[in-house]
Amino acid sequence: MIFVVERSGLTQEAFEEFAGQAQRVEEAPWLEFLNGKPAFKVRPYGSRGRIVEWLTCPCAQADQGNWLFAAQGLRVGTYRKGNARPDGVLAPLDTFVGQGEWAGPDGVLMVVEVTSYDEDTDRRDRVEKPRAHAGTGIPAHLLIDRDTCEIKVHSQPDGVRYEQVVTVPYGKTVELPDPVGIELDTEPLKNWVR
Template sequence: METEHFEEAARILARLEQGARLELINGKVTSKPMPDGDRGRIIQWLLRICMQHRPELFLDPNQGLKTESCRKGRLRPDGLLVPCDAFVGQGEWADPDPVLMVVEVTSHDSDTEQRDRVEKPRACAEANIPLYLLIDRQECQVSLYSEPDGTRHEDVRTVSYGKSLHLPDPVGITVETEQLKDWVN
C-alpha cells in the first residue's frame, strides 16, 4: 500500500514539474495540466457572453468550492457562474450554494475522462449546483448537465460545435457554439 502511495506521489510531482496544478476531488489529490491559450480563450468567450446577457452575474475562473457531499473534497473548476458578490468574504474554498453553473473545458491529458466527465459532474450534482457545462475539445461538443437530484444529473444534453445550446434557468442564455471550432487544439 505504501508503495502505491509513493508511486502516485512521484507521478503527481513529475506532472507538477511539467506545468500542472493540484486538485482535490472526492478527497483524492490529482494533478491537472495548466490551462493552455485555447482553453483560456474559451473561458474568455463564455465570460463575454455571460456579461452581455446577464451583467449581474460573473463567470469566476479562480474560485474553489467546498464539496462537503464528496467526502470533504475540494473542487476548482475552470469557471463558476455566480451573482457578482457571491464569494465576498469567503476564502479560497467557498460554499457552493450561490453557484448557478460550473464550467469545465477539457484538458489534453489522460485524466480528462474520469475528472471532467465523471467526478466533477457528480460533485456538482451532489452539491445541487443547477448546471454543469462541459466544453469538450476532444469530441468537439458541448454537454449541459442539468436537474441535479443530489446524486446525479437527471438530464444531459449534448450538441456538436456549431449548434445552439440553451442554458435553462437559472442562467437563461442561449449560446452559439460555432466559434468553438477555432479553439479545438
C-alpha cells in the first residue's frame, strides 16, 4: 500500500532528512519522493517479500559479484525530481558502498518492482517507476505483476522510456537481457498470488 502525502514547499533535502529519521523506526514504511511528491510505501512482506527473496538466488548464482539489494533507495534524477525505492536493485556488490540511503543509479543493472494490491499500483508501478528508471539509464526494469500474473521485462532505455517490453505469463521462462543475462523460470511465482 502506498500513501501519497501532499505538502507544498517540501524540498528534496528536507524529505531526505525526514526519511532518514523515519527509517530508524522499526517497521517504518519505505519513503519515496517521486515527481516532487513524498509517498509512503509499505515494505515488501509476506508473499511480496518472498518474491524478492526468491529472485535473489538466480541473480546471485548467475554472477557471484552481483547482489539483489532489497532496501536500497535510488536517486532517479531530474526526470522524476527525487528518489525511488524499488523492491529490488541488482548491482555489483560494492556499488553502494559509501553512498548512504539514497544512491546514484550508476552501476545498477536492473530494478525490480513487485505489485502490491492497492489503488496506486497501476500509476506508480506500471507507469511512473518504469519511466523514472528509464530516465536514469538503468538497463532493465523487471515488473512482477501479481494482478495479471505476468512478468514484464523493460529494456533498452532511451532516457525517457524503455523501448522494449517483453510480457510473459507466470509459468514460462523469460530472458532478462544483458547486462543481467539470466534465464528466469517463473513457475514458482504462481505460489505467491492470491
